[in-house]
Structures are given as C-alpha cells and as structure tokens.
Amino acid sequence: MRTALVIGTGLIGTSIALALSARGVTVHLSDHDPGTARTAAALGAGTEAPPEGPVDLAVIAVPPAHVAATVARAVRGGLARGYLDVASVKGGPRRELEALGLDLDSYLGTHPMSGKERSGPLAATADLFEGRPWVLTPGRGTDTEVLNLALELVSLCRGVPVVMDADAHDRAVALVSHTPQLMSSMVAARLRDAEESAVRLCGQGIRDVTRIAASDPGMWIDILTANPGPIADVLSGIAGDLQDTVQALRALESSDEDKRQGGVRLVEDLLRRGNAGRSRVPGKHGAAPAAYEVVAVFVTDRPGELARIFADAGEAGVNIEDVRIEHATGQQAGLAELTVEPSAAPLLSAALRERGWSIRQ
Known part of the structure; x- marks a missing residue:
C-alpha cells in the first residue's frame, strides 16, 4: 500500500491516517467539515489535497447511517482499488449497499475494536489500534486483493485481524460493547440528582461501571440506531434478570422466612452466573483468564x-x-x-x- 484516502477525520479515521502516515503511506484526507480535515492534517495525519488518481485503498470512517451512501459515491467515482469502512455496525450498511445494486467485490466491511470516551481528531493517536481486535467481514464475492489490502491496513495499524460474518459481528458487539454503554449510562444517570453526600462516597466500583458513560451521546446515537434489534434482544434478557432481582430483594424484606430464602437463592444464582460470565472474559494477551x-x-x-x-x-x-x-x-x-x-x-x-x-x- 502506497496511497490511501481517509474519508471522515474523526477519532478513528484520523488515528488510522496517523498510523499509515507514520509508516510511509501517502494519506489524503477528506471530511464533510473542512475544518476537521484541516485539524487532522495539522496533526500529521496526511494532506487535504485530493489524490490525482485512484488510491490503493479508501477508508470510509463515517457514522453507520452514512456508510452506504459514502461508499457508493466513492465506488462510483472510482476513487480507489479497494474500499472498506470502519463503522461499528456491519450488517445494515452492507444490505443498504446491496439494495443500491452496487458491485461489492471491491468493498469490505471492517470494525476496529478500539476507541475512547473522547471523539474528534484531537483525540486521535497512531497507536490506538495496537494489539486490538480488528474485525473483517468479507462477503462471498470479496476480491482477494481487497482482503489483502485490508489485512495490510490492520498490520500497519498494529491491530489483530478477526474474520466474522457481518450479522454475527453485530450480535456480538450488541452484547460486549453497545449494551454495556447503555447500562453504564443508566447507572450514571442515577448520580445526576443524587445527594452530594452520596456522590462523595463514590469509590472504584462506581468509577469502573460509569467510565464509558462519559462518551459522546451524538456518536452513540448513530451507533445504537444502526443496531437496535440485537441490542434490544440483549436488554430484554437483562430486563428479565432485573425484574426477578427486584422481586427477590422485596422478598428479603418479608417476615416470611420461605420468601426470604427464595429471594436469597435467586440473588445468589444471579451473582454466580455473573461469576461464570466474568470468568470467560479473555485475560492477558487474549489467553484464558488467569487467577491473579x-x-x-x-x-x-x-x-x-x-x-x-x-x-x-x-x-x-x-x-x-x-x-x-x-x-x-x-x-x-x-x-x-x-x-x-x-x-x-x-x-x-x-x-x-x-x-x-x-x-x-
């Protein structure tokens, strides 16, 4: 890869551009907001000048709702040999592109599993993707050349490639990324009107749970509205657990010993299921969790x-x-x-x- 075009110079797009530029790739920057592209260029991410001809790879780094239209314009304009997007949702944009009747052999949907609570080019870093999974979702007709370009991009950004089906990816991120964001925001929302004496007692537990609640709401609206079904499925299961837990805790207030013991058993079951689920989270270097x-x-x-x-x-x-x-x-x-x-x-x-x-x- 010698040349690339990054369309969308927010956190992810600018971080990709910084990583490519640092490794000798000539990167052209484009954004609907010229000021944002200008900021990314000033950071050393590339040049605002348009490419003189087709580049090797066009990276579409825009919100999920705009992926299909942006990819379609780029493909029809012949801007590159290969095209990929880095949005956090994969199934919907691909179906939108198929509905447009576009030849998708030169396109590949991807998702780098990395980010920050802050957004925009000023939050970007060239090492944002180092050691992080980068999901690739090739279709049946994806050109080998495009897949190789995507793998080269991941390598230049020091990411770890993971190949998945697009819809399986969306179900997975609904569980491990999108739902945690909502749950973190729900807990943090309880703090907004809490007594100051309660807030002063905040310890590491509440800090851990609410860390990602500081994320940009506008960015998350784009993500959540692009993957509502899988997220709702996960939340539905959580809602069932919440309702059961509320009833169990009410039972613990009862003077009926049988009801109290039933409540204890239900809460204990939830905590033990939580232990079992937490034990499956990959440990150091992606290996099985170790006891420390x-x-x-x-x-x-x-x-x-x-x-x-x-x-x-x-x-x-x-x-x-x-x-x-x-x-x-x-x-x-x-x-x-x-x-x-x-x-x-x-x-x-x-x-x-x-x-x-x-x-x-």
Missing part, C-alpha cells in the same frame, strides 16, 4: 511514585500483570492495586515493605 492476586500499595500524589513502585517490583523479580489506581476522596493519595501471579504476591509484599512502602491487605 492484588497487592495494594498506599501511594501519595507525587511525581515518580508509580515509577518507584515498578522499579522496586522489578528489582524483586516480580512481573506486574496489571495496575489500577483507587483514589482517596478528598486526599492527595490513593491505593495502587498491583495485579500479580499468586505465587509472587507474598514476595512482592515483603519486598515493598522492606523498601518502605505501606501495604494494604
């Missing part, structure tokens, strides 16, 4: 604190598998939760105590 232990270290909010912890762990010969910070409300301090192999936890705790760190059990 957490060593919690009290840290102050000073430059270099985390670097010192990592250095001390390294000197102790312990590999830190993951880390997160739980901030203390109203204090310039918090807990650094270091995730390690179970056998390494006692060694790390002892080594850090020797170096003057305060360990929380």
